[in-house]
Amino acid sequence: MLNSVISEAIAGTVLGGDDAGHGQPSVEGEGFVPLSFFVDRLETLRQRSEGGLYAWTVGEIFTFDMLGDLGEIIACAPTLGHAMRQLAQGLPMLQSGAETSFTVIDDEARLSYRVLDPEIWPRRGDAEITLSLAQNICMRFGMPRGALRQVGLEYVPDRDPSECARHLRVMPRFDQTENYVAFPARFLSNPSVTGSAGTQEFSERSRALLDRLSRRQSRLATGELVRARILRHIGRGSLGQASIASELGMSDRSLRRKLSVEATSYHDILEECRRAQGEALLTRTERSLGDIAHALGYSDQTAFSRAFSRWFSMCPSEIRKSARQPAAGDLRPGLAG
Incomplete structure (x- = not known):
C-alpha cells in the first residue's frame, strides 16, 4: 500500500549476514530495503529466539554511530528531552511509512510508534526493536x-508474556492502538553520560536534518503523501480532502490537479485506505463494528x-468470523497476529 523502506545499514545490523542485501539506492545515494521485507525477516528471527526476545535485545546493542546522521545528532543532544524529540522527528531518515511522536503530559514522557501500512503484518519484532x-x-x-512505567504494544501476545516482562521489568499492555514506552519526565533534563555538544551545534544539526527530510518528502508522489496522511488520520x-490538502500545504484544487496527473483521485485513495485499514481492524481487534465505522469516517x-x-x-461481521477460521482464504490472520 505504501512504498515503505528502511535503511539497508539498519537492516543489515538487525538481520545479519547477506539477508538484507536487497537495497535500492535513494536519490541521495543511501541504500534502503523494503520495510515489508525487513519486517518479515525480523519476525522469523524473533520466532526462533529464546523467549521471543530477539528484537528487544538487538535494539539494546545499537550505538549512535549505527544510526548514521540521526545518531550523530542524538549523540550531541544536550539532554534526554532533546534526544527523544530528535528521535521522533528524525526517524523517517532511517525508515519511512511510520508515525513516531514524543509527548510529555504532567510527569510522564511517552514515545509512540506505529507502522502506517496495514498490509505489513504481523510486525511484532519491528515494534519491539523500535x-x-x-x-x-x-x-x-x-x-x-x-525506570519504564509502561510499555504498550499493538499486538496481542503470541506467547506467555512473563519472559518479556522480566526482561523489561514491567508487564507490557497488549492490543493497544499504538506501540509506546512511557517513563518519568524528570529524566528529560539528564545530560548524556558520554558528554554532548553545545545547544547551538545541536540546533544547527537538527535544522539541517529537517531540511533533508523536507527535500526527501518533496520528491514523493502526491498520491503517496495523501495515502500516508489518510492512514495517519x-x-x-x-x-x-480539504483537511489533508491543507496539511500538505496546498489548496483543494491543487491537490485534485496533482492527483489527476497521477491518474488517481482523493476518493480512490480514501477508499483504498478504508478497505485495507477496515479489514485490519475487523480481523485483528475486538473493536465494535460501530467504532470501526466511525474510525473509517463513514456516516x-x-x-x-x-x-x-x-x-x-x-x-463486516462475516469478514471477522471468517478471519478466525483456519480456511480464511486470503484474509490476513486475526487476533493471533
Whole structure:
C-alpha cells in the first residue's frame, strides 16, 4: 500500500549476514530495503529466539554511530528531552511509512510508534526493536534500566508474556492502538553520560536534518503523501480532502490537479485506505463494528457495511468470523497476529 523502506545499514545490523542485501539506492545515494521485507525477516528471527526476545535485545546493542546522521545528532543532544524529540522527528531518515511522536503530559514522557501500512503484518519484532532503541537512548542519558512505567504494544501476545516482562521489568499492555514506552519526565533534563555538544551545534544539526527530510518528502508522489496522511488520520482526525490538502500545504484544487496527473483521485485513495485499514481492524481487534465505522469516517454503520459487502462479498461481521477460521482464504490472520 505504501512504498515503505528502511535503511539497508539498519537492516543489515538487525538481520545479519547477506539477508538484507536487497537495497535500492535513494536519490541521495543511501541504500534502503523494503520495510515489508525487513519486517518479515525480523519476525522469523524473533520466532526462533529464546523467549521471543530477539528484537528487544538487538535494539539494546545499537550505538549512535549505527544510526548514521540521526545518531550523530542524538549523540550531541544536550539532554534526554532533546534526544527523544530528535528521535521522533528524525526517524523517517532511517525508515519511512511510520508515525513516531514524543509527548510529555504532567510527569510522564511517552514515545509512540506505529507502522502506517496495514498490509505489513504481523510486525511484532519491528515494534519491539523500535521501543528497545528508545529505551537504549534513555539509558545512554542516565535513565536506569528499570525506570519504564509502561510499555504498550499493538499486538496481542503470541506467547506467555512473563519472559518479556522480566526482561523489561514491567508487564507490557497488549492490543493497544499504538506501540509506546512511557517513563518519568524528570529524566528529560539528564545530560548524556558520554558528554554532548553545545545547544547551538545541536540546533544547527537538527535544522539541517529537517531540511533533508523536507527535500526527501518533496520528491514523493502526491498520491503517496495523501495515502500516508489518510492512514495517519484514520480513527484520529479528519479524513476530508480539504483537511489533508491543507496539511500538505496546498489548496483543494491543487491537490485534485496533482492527483489527476497521477491518474488517481482523493476518493480512490480514501477508499483504498478504508478497505485495507477496515479489514485490519475487523480481523485483528475486538473493536465494535460501530467504532470501526466511525474510525473509517463513514456516516453510519449501514454505509460501512454496504461498502465492505461490495468489496468482499461479505458483511463486516462475516469478514471477522471468517478471519478466525483456519480456511480464511486470503484474509490476513486475526487476533493471533
